[in-house]
Amino acid sequence: MGVQSQSTNSRLRDLAALASGAKLSRLQWSGIVAAVVFGLLLPLLVSDYRTFQFTLVLVYGIAVLGLNILTGFNGQFSLGHSAFYAIGAYTAAIMMDQWEFAYYWTLPAAGVICLVAGFLFGLPALRLEGLYLALATFALSIATPQFLKYDHLEKWTGGVQGVTIIKPDAPFGLQISQDNWLYYFTFVVMLLLFFCAWNLLRGRTGRALKAIRDNPIAARAMGINTALYKSLTFGVSALYTGVAGALGAIAIQFVAPDSFTFFLSVAILVGMVIGGIGSIPGSIFGGIVIVFIPNLAEKISQAAAWAAYGTLLILFMYFMPLGIWGFIRMGYARLTRRRKAT
Numbered sequence: 001m002g003v004q005s006q007s008t009n010s011r012l013r014d015l016a017a018l019a020s021g022a023k024l025s026r027l028q029w030s031g032i033v034a035a036v037v038f039g040l041l042l043p044l045l046v047s048d049y050r051t052f053q054f055t056l057v058l059v060y061g062i063a064v065l066g067l068n069i070l071t072g073f074n075g076q077f078s079l080g081h082s083a084f085y086a087i088g089a090y091t092a093a094i095m096m097d098q099w100e101f102a103y104y105w106t107l108p109a110a111g112v113i114c115l116v117a118g119f120l121f122g123l124p125a126l127r128l129e130g131l132y133l134a135l136a137t138f139a140l141s142i143a144t145p146q147f148l149k150y151d152h153l154e155k156w157t158g159g160v161q162g163v164t165i166i167k168p169d170a171p172f173g174l175q176i177s178q179d180n181w182l183y184y185f186t187f188v189v190m191l192l193l194f195f196c197a198w199n200l201l202r203g204r205t206g207r208a209l210k211a212i213r214d215n216p217i218a219a220r221a222m223g224i225n226t227a228l229y230k231s232l233t234f235g236v237s238a239l240y241t242g243v244a245g246a247l248g249a250i251a252i253q254f255v256a257p258d259s260f261t262f263f264l265s266v267a268i269l270v271g272m273v274i275g276g277i278g279s280i281p282g283s284i285f286g287g288i289v290i291v292f293i294p295n296l297a298e299k300i301s302q303a304a305a306w307a308a309y310g311t312l313l314i315l316f317m318y319f320m321p322l323g324i325w326g327f328i329r330m331g332y333a334r335l336t337r338r339r340k341a342t
Helices: 002-019 026-045 048-071 081-097 103-122 131-148 151-157 178-201 204-214 216-221 226-252 262-275 282-300 305-319 323-341
Strands: none
Touching (some): 026 048, 026 178, 048 178, 048 262, 081 131, 081 226, 081 262, 103 226, 131 151, 131 262, 178 226, 216 226, 282 305, 282 323
């Protein structure tokens, strides 16, 4: 069992290295271009409702990437990312509803606020690891909805009633629907954030994060400031999740405390694991899992939707232990070896 576990961990790390490698092959660039073209054409092929769903896929993909940076690349476990998602969502809602800011200005504001909040939370969390850190972040996730219902904050947060915002129209007189425009806007933001993550993780910073993940003592011995890197990673992870929260609020047009419960943190964690831990492209598959797997479970059995949902997760873990992206990479590697052998 120990040898098998080490082998699985080794394959997982190899896949993470491939996903964040400094050089991309011609085939990888071709895959990226094809994926971008498909993403641009997607709203033209589906209904507005499906476009709305795929917008949420992009939103949750950004949130999953934020958690992946923290857990998959740095080894810190978090069950509290629903709190940062809520902070980003409420930042967007308050700025748009009460201060009449344009929706695009809410994204940098949500990112900066969550960056600071994540960094400050990461400082005391430096003394915690493993299950103890998970417990601390769990406390953050269950406390946030109650904090948002606090009487003295009700004039900002709307209390249990929440805040309703207006979905933006397409600019420059473009003759496309609100859902299509918001999809394209989210798509561009996602591409920018994914590129920033890839650029960050492929260099010296990424190597430091993975060194801390693999062996914190050895990383400290090599001169890596583990405390600073861990706190900054928590902040960057929260930034990504906060931007996702702001985009999600704009897409759904409503925020309320009960929308950001502990279950949202679990959903983001599930998306990261099934999409592929330690992989950037796997985050998009994680977004697909978060949006569509619960719907699939309800179609299988409305009376026992949660049982169907759990069964689907078990099947994913059994047949794809490295996640969807890991399954794709392993399949491609085997196909390449067979071609070389013949």
